[in-house]
Amino acid sequence: xxxxxxxxxxxxxxxxxxxxxxxxxxxxxxxxxxxxxxxxxxxxxxxxxxxxxxxxxxxxxxxxxxxxxxxxxxxxxxxxxxxxxxxxxxxxxxxxxxxxxxxxxxxxxxxxxxxxxxxxxxxxxxxxxxxxxxxxxxxxxxxxxxxxxxxxxxxxxxxxxxxxxxxxxxxxxxxxxxxxxxxxxxxxxxxxxxxxxxxxxxxxxxxxxxxxxxxxxxxxxxxxxxxxxxxxxxxxxxxxxxxxxxxxxxxxxxxxxxxxxxxxxxxxxxxxxxxxxxxxxxxxxxxxxxxxxxxxxxxxxxxxxxxxxxxxxxxxxxxxxxxxxxxxxxxxxxxxxxxxxxxxxxxxxxxxxxxxxxxxxxxxxxxxxxxxxxxxxxxxxxxxxxxxxxxxxxxxxxxxxxxxxxxxxxxxxxxxxxxxxxxxxxxxxxxxxxxxxxxxxxxxxxxxxxxxxxxxxxxxxxxxxxxxxxxxxxxxxxxxxxxxxxxxxxxxxxxxxxxxxxxxxxxxxxxxxxxxxxxxxxxxxxxxxxxxxx
Numbered sequence: 009x010x011x012x013x014x015x016x017x018x019x020x021x022x023x024x025x026x027x028x029x030x031x032x033x034x035x036x037x038x039x040x041x042x043x044x045x046x047x048x049x050x051x052x053x054x055x056x057x058x059x060x061x062x063x064x065x066x067x068x069x070x071x072x073x074x075x076x077x078x079x080x081x082x083x084x085x086x087x088x089x090x091x092x093x094x095x096x097x098x099x100x101x102x103x104x105x106x107x108x109x110x111x112x113x114x115x116x117x118x119x120x121x122x123x124x125x126x127x128x129x130x131x132x133x134x135x136x137x138x139x140x141x142x143x144x145x146x147x148x149x150x151x152x153x154x155x156x157x158x159x160x161x162x163x164x165x166x167x168x169x170x171x172x173x174x175x176x177x178x179x180x181x182x183x184x185x186x187x188x189x190x191x192x193x194x195x196x197x198x199x200x201x202x203x204x205x206x207x208x209x210x211x212x213x214x215x216x217x218x219x220x221x222x223x224x225x226x227x228x229x230x231x232x233x234x235x236x237x238x239x240x241x242x243x244x245x246x247x248x249x250x251x252x253x254x255x256x257x258x259x260x261x262x263x264x265x266x267x268x269x270x271x272x273x274x275x276x277x278x279x280x281x282x283x284x285x286x287x288x289x290x291x292x293x294x295x296x297x298x299x300x301x302x303x304x305x306x307x308x309x310x311x312x313x314x315x316x317x318x319x320x321x322x323x324x325x326x327x328x329x330x331x332x333x334x335x336x337x338x339x340x341x342x343x344x345x346x347x348x349x350x351x352x353x354x355x356x357x358x359x360x361x362x363x364x365x366x367x368x369x370x371x372x373x374x375x376x377x378x379x380x381x382x383x384x385x386x387x388x389x390x391x392x393x394x395x396x397x398x399x400x401x402x403x404x405x406x407x408x409x410x411x412x413x414x415x416x417x418x419x420x421x422x423x424x425x426x427x428x429x430x431x432x433x434x435x436x437x438x439x440x441x442x443x444x445x446x447x448x449x450x451x452x453x454x455x456x457x458x459x460x461x462x463x464x465x466x467x468x469x470x471x472x473x474x475x476x477x478x479x480x481x482x483x484x485x486x487x488x489x490x491x492x493x494x495x496x497x498x499x500x501x502x503x504x505x506x507x508x509x510x511x512x513x514x515x516x517x518x519x520x521x522x523x524x525x526x527x528x529x530x531x532x533x534x535x536x537x538x539x540x541x542x
Contacts, residue, residue: 011103080139121209144179191221250374251386261366275325304334422531433487444489481505495524512538
């Protein structure tokens, strides 16, 4: 049995090769890998010795040879194939261990030049991997160090033979690796503006490459989709951001549904926006209660007050660990999914009696609130929406508004407390479906109007919900996700008790709306940014 080993990432390779050699497997290798194995005292034959052709062109050509690919591609069950190998003095290669030049890591580095990127495009490695994976019935191909342990254990247990299931699984993993590798190259090269390359050799790159290559890994099949007659599955990014929903560990409860995941993501992304302890309750992808407070229990109690009716059967997210007191309060209502960075033993004990409640633990440890990239901050860099035979791709809406960016446009200036309430309302409005109107006060949503064709109707619905919840809107701050096109919407929220308003501005009738705010004696600020969410 022959094994060809040629790896860029040499993690664990000497130990793995030593174990293969101990099983009587002959080792073939190339370049630096061969030297590493020789230095480890292992018997190894250089590929150049087998091919009788030297490595050349700075290593660009070393395994592109019939004596390599013939040994990988020959079918052992086809006599003509085996006769051809014998005629040309070619030995079979039964195990291939290859990982590729680090293209993805290279282009991710600041200052990577086009020349650096090109030199890290592997040619011989993918060719060998494809040959071996195509001939999976006779050849096992390993493309990652994480595979070594299991393969070695099976070889030892079976006397040197891997099962068809294992070899097929390795082949699928190999083709997936090649697909991801080629997609990374395509993404990088398709994004380059060749004529705009800088004098330092670092090319200008578009955020939107000429070809978009999605790379996702299936986490689970779902019972059904948005409705029972639809089928669905849940996938994650190849490299998920820290603190994202796909990194969740389910501690208990029924299997997640399509709608659980969609609503859960809405709640989790919203609650992550707050630095102080926060609770977000979501129903049908819209926040129906959001609050900040000194602890999880107080945040939940405030959030629940906003809309107890909608909170029934909702999704609840905390950005701080859930303790026993908070768990006791949440457990009094019907909740589908409860998410938090951690649950205390007391909280786990409370929910142990409610076996159907889905508890998701999502660590925020790796999230850098001030990270340089969306990924480091635990955010999506891009949002994607499917349309007929196409995709709409945009940069994600992660705009963070600060007090110093507000433009006060009215005669009455907002107080420091009102500024705090306005910024809170604006954060919530970002996660409410358009048209969105959000009333807030003292770190708590008081009324939420979402998803209406008319902004007037959203404002009316928000006030109706507050009335049903027994909440007064007097002195509240109101956020509108987009501008008021006429003064009528502003009049509605003021009639309900709003004392200050935050909105993007930018309407042809801005002055009409500003005049109305001055007439009614409220403060209003413009953000210059809108938060449409369709």
